[in-house]
Amino acid sequence: MRxxxxxxxxxxxxxxxxxxxxxxxxxxCYDQIDSRAVNPFALTxxxxxxxxxxCGSIMDTKALAIALQSHDLVVHAAAQSAVDRSIKEPxxxxxxxxxxxxxxxxxxxxxxxxxxxxVSTDEVFGVSKSAAFNxxxxxxxxxxxxxxxxxxxxxxxxWCNTYKLDFTITxxxxxxxxxxxxxxxxxxxxxxxxLGKKLPVYGDGTQLREWLHVEDHCKAILKVIQDGKLGERYxxxxxKEKNINIVYKILSVLELDASRIEFVDDRxxxxxxxxxxxxxxxxxxxxxRISLSTGIRNTVLWYRRNPTWWQYFLESSEI
Numbered sequence: 001m002r003x004x005x006x007x008x009x010x011x012x013x014x015x016x017x018x019x020x021x022x023x024x025x026x027x028x029c030y031d032q033i034d035s036r037a038v039n040p041f042a043l044t045x046x047x048x049x050x051x052x053x054x055c056g057s058i059m060d061t062k063a064l065a066i067a068l069q070s071h072d073l074v075v076h077a078a079a080q081s082a083v084d085r086s087i088k089e090p091x092x093x094x095x096x097x098x099x100x101x102x103x104x105x106x107x108x109x110x111x112x113x114x115x116x117x118x119v120s121t122d123e124v125f126g127v128s129k130s131a132a133f134n135x136x137x138x139x140x141x142x143x144x145x146x147x148x149x150x151x152x153x154x155x156x157x158x159w160c161n162t163y164k165l166d167f168t169i170t171x172x173x174x175x176x177x178x179x180x181x182x183x184x185x186x187x188x189x190x191x192x193x194x195l196g197k198k199l200p201v202y203g204d205g206t207q208l209r210e211w212l213h214v215e216d217h218c219k220a221i222l223k224v225i226q227d228g229k230l231g232e233r234y235x236x237x238x239x240k241e242k243n244i245n246i247v248y249k250i251l252s253v254l255e256l257d258a259s260r261i262e263f264v265d266d267r268x269x270x271x272x273x274x275x276x277x278x279x280x281x282x283x284x285x286x287x288x289r290i291s292l293s294t295g296i297r298n299t300v301l302w303y304r305r306n307p308t309w310w311q312y313f314l315e316s317s318e319i
Contacts, residue, residue: 004028007078019218065110077119082183086145097148105159115166124150132277143269169233173210203266205244208273212238213290237278239292253300
């Protein structure tokens with residue numbers, strides 16, 4: 001297939017482009033290259049005869065429609081995905097995650113592309129109070145980031161119903177791995193540790209999450225694209241762990257002690273727990289292969305071996 005990936009230079013998007021190329025697809029990366037989330041150097045690892053890069057914003061519907069011509073599928077991975085930034089910049093976040101998705105859908109209608117896969121998040125479901133979320137769970141977002149992603153999902157459901165477009169949606173848990181910008185927990189704390197700084201932990205650190213290596217996530221998305229049922233969503237799960245234990249794992253890999261931890265005031269709207277039931281996607285013969293211990297160790301060591309990559313973000317990001 002000819003596949004255009006919005007946000008294809010970002011963390012999940014760039015890994016996904018490589019997975020799609022390895023499986024014989026022609027890939028167009030469409031990305032505005034936000035310096036807070038993307039190091040352009042990462043794109044040099046995607047050198048392939050079937051790969052093309054187009055620099056542009058998803059908010060530019062006309063330019064995106066031109067880029068989409070002759071494609072079979074758009075994978076919409078572009079988003080403002082940092083929760084902390086969404087709290088500081090709620091309007092921009094809602095515009096990108098909500099109206100940006102509308103722009104993608106309108107570009108599809110203009111270009112004749114009939115199928116979209118939406119890379120969403122488990123955070124649209126809110127807080128897990130008594131049981132893990134599944135595909136039937138109602139959306140109950142608790143911060144501007146998840147509200148924007150929920151708005152994007154709603155737009156996809158509405159546009160695909162009204163204009164007879166095909167869609168699939170995946171709701172992935174927290175991702176980690178190489179090439180992730182320091183807006184996210186694992187790279188931020190790893191880089192701070194490497195810089196000799198304290199590691200801030202929100203509240204008491206007992207927030208429970210599921211953690212999924214980006215390679216496993218991208219293989220799950222590929223499975224849904226190839227074998228998933230159109231008009232359906234799939235939750236993608238990982239390994240459950242409390243945030244404070246993630247911090248301990250990072251410190252252990254770097255042979256540092258807990259004196260580097262600094263507990264700070266919790267952020268507004270911080271979900272105490274969210275987990276998913278990924279039984280449905282397992283029926284497509286997918287399961288996460290990379291254990292949390294192995295994945296975190298390899299990720300932390302990658303950041304230690306590649307300081308020139310993350311030093312790019314030191315001026316543009318709060319680390």
